[in-house]
Amino acid sequence: MNLMSSQDYCESLREYNPSIYVRGAKVKNVVDEPQLAPGINAIGMTYDFARMAEHREYAIATQHTSGKSVNRFVHINRNTEDLLSKLEYVRALCQLTGCAMRYLTMDGLNALFQSTYRIDTALGTEYNSRLVEQMHRIQDNDLTVGIAMTDAKGDRSLRPSEQRKPDSHVHIVARRPDGIEISGVKAIVTAAPYVHELFVLPGRNLTREDKDFAVACQVPIDAQGLTIIARPAGRPGDVSAEFSSRFGQSTGVCVFENVFVPYDRVFMCGEWEHAEHLTKTYANHHRHTCIGARAGFGDLLIGASAMMIETNGLDMQAEPHLQESMVELIKTVESFYACGVSASVYGKTTEAGNIEPDAVYSNLGKLLLAHSIYDMHRLANSVSGGLIVTLPHPDEDHNPDTMDKLDTLMSASPDIPPQRRAAVARLIEDLTASQAGAWYSVISVHGGGSPAALKREIFRKYPVADKVELVERLIERGVHPDSAAKPVQPGQCCDTGCQPPEQTTLPKRERPE
Ligand SMILES: Cc1cc2nc3c(=O)[nH]c(=O)nc-3n(C[C@H](O)[C@H](O)[C@H](O)COP(=O)(O)OP(=O)(O)OC[C@H]3O[C@@H](n4cnc5c(N)ncnc54)[C@H](O)[C@@H]3O)c2cc1C
Incomplete structure (x- = not known):
């Protein structure tokens, strides 16, 4: 089990050389930047917490694909207990830090795990095994991965492919034999300056014309062509802010300019029909x-x-x-x-x-x-x-x-x-x-x-139609006060038997796919 301490996490960030700006100035090293310290402290807490014996029960989980014990924030949830432990873990950490941020990695992994499986089943691709390989690497190195999903979007009334500026949404600009190049702007990325990597995910449903916007991949934070323009985390240096001068969240605008992503880190590449499911x-x-x-x-x-x-x-x-x-x-x-x-x-x-x-x-x-x-x-x-x-x-x-x-x-x-x-x-x-x-x-x-x-x-998900059926059944059986019918058993209301109720157009609750 590789569980970094907050100190190890800070040292690991020093190994990256990202292009980051805060308040108009280029950041030399995120770990030494006081404007970002409250954010680094908050994520650091997720590392220290998992090493404490008293939190182990819900902070540590067993990864089913490897059998290894990992921080829950880089884990695939398998059962109800996992979901309850996740809630407790997140709550406990946010009591201490206001926002623990690192849980984004877990949410991204779980969504990609499902979505890549779905694409592979439909199209015979191999995205799920790629993801599992990357996930094991993340777990073995105890990394934090941010989520770059919300695009700049441009004119909200237009689809990505209709925008005046195509970079309003991150999209594939080149398909090479060894990988893809992506460009565009992701508008709001929590913790961007002090994560190790980013999951780039589509942020909406797409059509055939939006094919190039259907891209999901993983990018190191210091990828060439990636610029992060970030806000300070919390209220750094403000002595009247005991809490948020110590713990806070930075968000970054992530600008991708022909960022190369090798295929082993690409989990969706044009499969526009699956973008909505992933989002x-x-x-x-x-x-x-x-x-x-x-x-x-x-x-x-x-x-x-x-x-x-x-x-x-x-x-x-x-x-x-x-x-x-x-x-x-x-x-x-x-x-x-x-x-x-x-x-x-x-x-x-x-x-x-x-x-x-x-x-x-x-x-x-x-x-x-x-x-x-x-x-x-x-x-x-x-x-x-x-x-x-x-x-x-x-x-x-x-x-x-x-x-x-x-x-x-x-x-x-x-x-x-x-x-x-x-x-x-x-x-x-x-x-x-x-x-x-x-x-x-x-x-x-x-x-x-x-x-x-x-x-x-x-x-969309609530079973309104089931509730309509419920009431229709009540009325048919004479339970409703306006019904003239006497209570009857199914199939015995008349000589020809009951007619099934007409299909309603109200939404049915979706079954898991
Ligand atoms: C502090 C913070 C942290 C965040 N962290 C992350 C992160 O780590 N990663 C990430 O990917 N995202 C992150 N988000 C983004 C978050 O998911 C979005 O803010 C949210 O989805 C809303 O999108 P938006 O901000 O672009 O608002 P908009 O889409 O501009 O919405 C503004 C309003 O317009 C309405 N609207 C928008 N489009 C339409 C339309 N087509 N038709 C009708 N009405 C419309 C909306 O309902 C809303 O009322 C974060 C947000 C915040 C505030």
Whole structure:
């Protein structure tokens, strides 16, 4: 079992020489770049965590294709237990880091595992064995692979092949005997500056005309022709941000210019009919993961809100309105997490042999959290008071002219030192009312797909037609109050027997392919 430590992970990044820009300047070495440190710390935590005996039960998994023990974040899920362990693992890590990011590797691997199997079955290609080979390499070297799926897209009303600028979507520009060349822009890639490699995946359904946009492959982060223009991770260097100056997420725009990919790293090459399946499968795995991630963030809000109430000198047991707000917060977090649990329990084994979470529950959980993130912030803010955004800067904590004067402001509960009250207030500001706080809102809404995409998927997968049949059966048997018919057994309603109900056009629940 090769499990790197966070230190090993940092050292491994030094072996790459990517072309990265942050805030207008070229990054010499990502590991030494302070603007990226909170992101590297967060991914580093996924490495250290897996080496701790107390987390081993859910952080380590056995890879069925090799029998080796690997970090769960580079593993193919095989059963319900795997999905539940993944949720727990993601939640636990996001309690510590806000966003652990590395789970993207697992979501990409699981989607590609299914999708390559599907293409091979339909077309006789050998993508699945290529993927398994690459996956073993990733596992043996304990790598982190980011996901480059969301294209720049251009005019949203046009298909990729209709765009004024073809580079709006990443596509194949040359097919060579030894591989392909790809060009185009992927707009939002989490952790791009500090991953080892990227999975490039199609981000939508495609038509025959879009054939060249049907490309899935794996690219090292320092591939020639790849430029990453990234944002700082979290709030680096901001002393008032205890949390997000230590942990945060950078995202990068990835510009591919004739990047060469050898065939052993290509998993889709023009099979446009399979692009939608890959996109949707990835989305399903990832939305399930998002539920665990935001539950971890919710845990931070629940804990910080309870502490803020206490530091204000109040007892939430004795104050019904505070207790109600706390229950609302708990209800919100645990409701969407329960959808994640349901998605795991009702997950289905695919023909490829991995398990896919139930899509209705994973999409519902993601939709619930996307809608309720603002309520979570509101609840944490309402129980805390205005101090969270008005408390003077930490520099005053050591200013001899002001620190004593502020002591009165900060003294509330006699049992709680003013410094503790300040620390909790600043944490709540960081998580809900800072630039990083707003970032948690937007990632909850759009990360893993916009709410409209989630709703489409719920409607597509939900068995509405089954429910119609249910009611039709009730009516036929006279259960419905408007029915004149007396209860009858099937086939005995008339001389000729029952007629099967007419086919409805409403969507049937999809069976696993
Ligand atoms: C913090 C963060 C991290 C992310 N990390 C990653 C990552 O690691 N990898 C990755 O690949 N992606 C990542 N994403 C991207 C995420 O999946 C997208 O933001 C999401 O799918 C929405 O796409 P978009 O941002 O391009 O918005 P748009 O597609 O521009 O959507 C904006 C609005 O327009 C609507 N809309 C869009 N197209 C149409 C249309 N044709 N018809 C009607 N309505 C339309 C949408 O429903 C939405 O309401 C990340 C996003 C965020 C915010």
